[in-house]
Amino acid sequence: MIRDITLGQYYPAESVLHRLDPRVKLSGTLLYVISLFLFQSFAGYAVATVFLVTVIVLSHVPVSFMLRGLKAIFILLIFTAVLNIFLTPGRELVSFWKITITIEGLRVAAFMVLRLVYLIVGSSVMTLTTTPSNLTDGLEKGLGWLKFFRIPVHEIAMMMSIALTFIPVLLEETDKIIKAQQARGADFESGNIIRRAKALVPILVPLFVSAFRRANDLAIAMESRCYRGGEGRTKMRPLRYTGRDYAAYSVLIVYLAAIIAVGILF
Amino acid sequence: MPILVNHIDHIYNPGTVFEKKALSDVSFSIEDGEYIGLVGHTGSGKSTLALHLNGLMKPDSGGIYFDGVDIASEGYDMKALRGKVGLVFQYPEHQLFEEDVFTDVCFGPKNLGLERQEVELRAYEALKAVGIEDDRFYVSPFDLSGGEKRRAAIAGVLAMKPKVLVLDEPCAGLDPHGREEILSIADDLHDSLGITVVLISHSMDDLAEHVDRLLVMHNGQLVMDGPTREVFMNRKELEAMGLAVPEAAAVLSDLKGMGLPVRTDLITVEEAKNEIIRALRSRF
Amino acid sequence: MGVAYAAPIFILNDIMNLLDANKLVFEYVRRDKNGDVDGFIRAVDEVSLEIAQGDFVAVLGPNGSGKSTLAKHLNSILRPTEGVLYVDGMDTTDSDKIWDIRKTVGMVFQNPENQMIGTIVEEDVAFAPENMGVDPKEIRERVKESLITVEMLEHRKASPSKLSGGQKQRIAIAGVLAMHPKCIVLDEPTAMLDPEGRKEVIRAIRALNDVENITIILITHNMEEAVYADRIYVMNKGHIVMKGTPREVFSRVEELEENSLTVPVVTKLAYELKTAGLNIPDGILTKKELCEAICRS
Structure with missing residues (x-):
């Protein structure tokens, strides 16, 4: 299950989307996420679907790879759907015992599930086509103006980038720790919640100890390679907008117009 | 079997x-x-x-x-199987987690559902078997040296009596020195236990x-x-797979290639030494 | 480069060494469970070193x-408690020189995973020159040439997590090379690798020394790797207890064993044969030497 999380993973490929400036992708994702929450109609979702499908096709990332990310939130999806179906008041559709299913309930549930699925798939398109460091570069440069409010933008971006680098390493390590404790007869699957929570201690302690050791090693390695914060730092590939990026921004403006049009018309 | x-x-x-x-x-x-x-x-x-x-x-x-x-x-019963076939992983850091070495070694037998007395007896025997002395029982496993951590990790599995x-x-x-220690513990577990x-x-x-x-x-x-x-x-086959033969065996086979009549089915330094001396003596 | 720091002449010797340590001591405070000072530990005790540009030095010693x-003193991560250490004429306790020192002496550590910054290979290699404020175009050149030197150019777009241990460690070396250092210190770079990975890394290190004339300090407890060095220092309990060429050091089998070390297997076999009365010279390092010596005797 841990391996099913696609959010924050990069899928190397040669596509227009991969080459796009991360700031474009960030703004696009932001716009897309906002639009998902604004849309209340099928027309709105049609627009979002067109946008999402286009982006997926352009990304050259296998669809199966993106959908895998949904496995991790499957329970959440079911839970959302069930709650909405049974708890939304409105016109009665079916009724048995104390439970009533309403038309509104089905509608809200469908939207909620769709919204979540689109949200996850949409944002994983961004992370799958953008290397984490590119992403943080984009954040650092795109949000550079926050420095004037004494927000340490570079430091935050660096922390994010390190965290993203270490996710796969720590996931693999967790797997090894679990195996090592299972080999000593540890049981993570039976018992009540308290017992199960207690069973996590033999995993969490080695994981934390290791994470701290790694952090310490990494700090020394970074200092050894002359790291001293963002001051005076250059970039191997400084972010610079090209024609492709302006074209992409135009597409986003069209999308924005579509959102507004849908809002007015439906 | x-x-x-x-x-x-x-x-x-x-x-x-x-x-x-x-x-x-x-x-x-x-x-x-x-x-x-x-x-x-x-x-x-x-x-x-x-x-x-x-x-x-x-x-x-x-x-x-x-x-x-x-x-x-x-x-x-998978749990019982894991007690019977003990597996010690490469990095002891992946399993040591308790406050002190002794409690950590108790983890395995405790999972097998044994009585407290039996658990502690087994932990004691396991620690002894890997050569960890009483005065190290109650230190944090994280304060042990590299070699000691390995031994504590082995004890943690050994206490399940595999x-x-x-x-x-x-x-x-x-x-x-640390390698020698671990290998001689492995020898002991095999030969004596x-x-x-x-x-x-x-x-x-x-x-x-x-x-x-x-x-x-x-x-x-x-x-x-x-x-x-x-x-x-x-x-030849091993080298084709990117593996090697022991240095002593390689020396013997090279010597044979150079015309010295030595056996080539010997693999330890001690054996190679005796064989070379024998071959040289018989030459005269 | 050394000329820029010519101001006061600190160097005591006539010949200017790249690394010069004089009676270096490093002490740290040991605390008991309650956090009270328990005593001092001398991790490094009056160590003196003289290492010239282009040397290949192996430092052996038990854990x-x-x-x-x-x-960690050699690039000013730690500062000496007593004694002095000069790197290319710069005192490592001089805070103004710290970045010049780190640029001069690059460090490669044991665990390749814990020194990777960046999710693709070339980003990691670019990290140091980016920190140094090198011009983007030159960074790209440095990244390319560093990756060529360690024979990893074809993997420049790969994710480090998909590489083998030996490859990761070569990336770490490339990351240090991109600083254009005069010296590279490798702290047990092969301890976590398989034999194949070890060979790759050792080959890369030897090439740096032979071709680029970079000073190499290889810390290891793998005796076979130390054979390639020009000189070996053996440390134990904070002291330097032995030094000499590999041939000299490895001919002192008993003394090494007293220091919890061994000799390479071939050397051991040669020593055993000599002890048994055969006419075998001291300090045999390779199979070829041993076989020839046996056939002559």
């Missing part, structure tokens, strides 16, 4: 682009009291194989039998000095299985 | 002998 591995396959990520056959038609058996070495490249499948022996991984086809019973059969003990790269990263030991190692010289039988994995297949001495006579 | 602590 404690373990029978019968034609097992294991495939990683089946049906995806990352599909990889980690084990392919592997068969062998382990008898009571054997001392076995398991070698192969990184990615040859030897660690995957080790994980199958105590049921941490399941084969996609084929079966594994412990004391004649299929471990995949309904209701098989019949078979698999040690995955127990010497990696240790200095020569009668435990079947499987040693996974990259060091052919260490294996030559210690184990009686050698399993060689290559690309997911078990390509050689036999007495250590005989396996190491296949120098 | 806890102080060799890693010594290494």
Whole structure:
């Protein structure tokens, strides 16, 4: 299950989307996420679907790879759907015992599930086509103006980038720790919640100890390679907008117009 | 016959682009009291194989039998199996977690559901067996030296009283003295306690000095299985797989190539020394 | 480059060494469970070193002998408690020189995973020159040439997590090379690798020394790797207890064993044969030497 999380993973490929400036992708994702929450109609979702499908096709990332990310939130999806179906008041559709299913309930549930699925798939398109460091570069440069409010933008971006680098390493390590404790007869699957929570201690302690050791090693390695914060730092590939990026921004403006049009018309 | 591995396959990520056959038609058996070495490249499948022996991984086809019973059969007690086939991983940091060494070693037997007294007795015996002295029992496992951590990790598994003990790269990263210590503990467990030991190692010289039988994995297949001495006579085949023979064996075979009449089925430094002296004496 | 720091002449010797340590001591405070000072531990005790540009030095020693602590002094991660250490004429306690020192002496550590910054190979290699404020175009050149030197150019777009241990460690070396250092210190770079990975890394290190004339300080407890060095220092309990060429050091088998070390297997066999009365010279390092010596005797 841990391996099913696609959010924050990069899928190397040669596509227009991969080459796009991360700031474009960030703004696009932001716009897309906002639009998902604004849309209340099928027309709105049609627009979002067109946008999402286009982006997926352009990304050259296998669809199966993106959908895998949904496995991790499957329970959440079911839970959302069930709650909405049974708890939304409105016109009665079916009724048995104390439970009533309403038309509104089905509608809200469908939207909620769709919204979540689109949200996850949409944002994983961004992370799958953008290397984490590119992403943080984009954040650092795109949000550079926050420095004037004494927000340490570079430091935050660096922390994010390190965290993203270490996710796969720590996931693999967790797997090894679990195996090592299972080999000593540890049981993570039976018992009540308290017992199960207690069973996590033999995993969490080695994981934390290791994470701290790694952090310490990494700090020394970074200092050894002359790291001293963002001051005076250059970039191997400084972010610079090209024609492709302006074209992409135009597409986003069209999308924005579509959102507004849908809002007015439906 | 404690373990029978019968034609097992294991495939990683089946049906995806990352599909990889980690084990392919592997068969062998382990008898009571054997001392076995398991070698192969990184990615040859030897660690995957080790994980199958105590049921941490399941084969996609084929079966594994412990004391004649299929471990995949309904209701098989996996926890008990893990007590019988102990597996010590390469990094002790992955298992040490308690406040002190003694409590940590108690973790395994406690999981087996034993009485407290029995748990503590076993922990005590295990720590003694790996040469950790009483005054180190109540220090934090994180304050131990590298070699001591390995020993504590071995004790943690040993306390479950396994019949078979698999040690995955127990010497990696240790200095020569630390390596010697760990290997002599493995010898002791085999010789005095009668435990079947499987040693996974990259060091052919260490294996030559210690184990009686050698399993060689290559690309997911078990390509050689036999007495250590005989396996190491296949120098060409081993080198083609990117593996080596012990230095002593290599020296003997080079000497033979240079015309000195020496036997080439000898693998330890001691044996090579005696053979070279014998060959030189008989020349005159 | 050294000319820029010519101002006061600190160097005591006539010949200017790249690394010069004089009676270096490093002490740290040991605390008991309650956090009270329990005593002082001398991890490095009066160590003196003279290492010239282009040297290949191996530092051997058991775990806890102080060799890693010594290494961390060489690029001013740690500062000496007593004694002095000059790197290319710069005092490592001089805070103004710290970045010049780190640029001069690059460090490669044991665990390749814990020194990777960046999710693709070339980003990691670019990290140091980016920190140094090198011009983007030159960064790209440096990244390329560093990756060529360690024979990893074809993997420049790969994710480090998909590489083997030996490859990761070569990337770490490339990351240091991109600083254009005069010296590279490698702290047990092969301890976590398989034999194949070890060979790759050692080959890369030897090429740096032979071709680029970069000073190499290889800390290891693998005796076979030390054979390639020009000189070996053996450390134990914070002291340098032996030094000499590999041939000299490895001919002192008993003394090495007293220091919890061994000799390479071939050397050991040669020593045993000599002890048994055969006419074999001291300090045999390779199989070829041994076979020839046996056939002659």
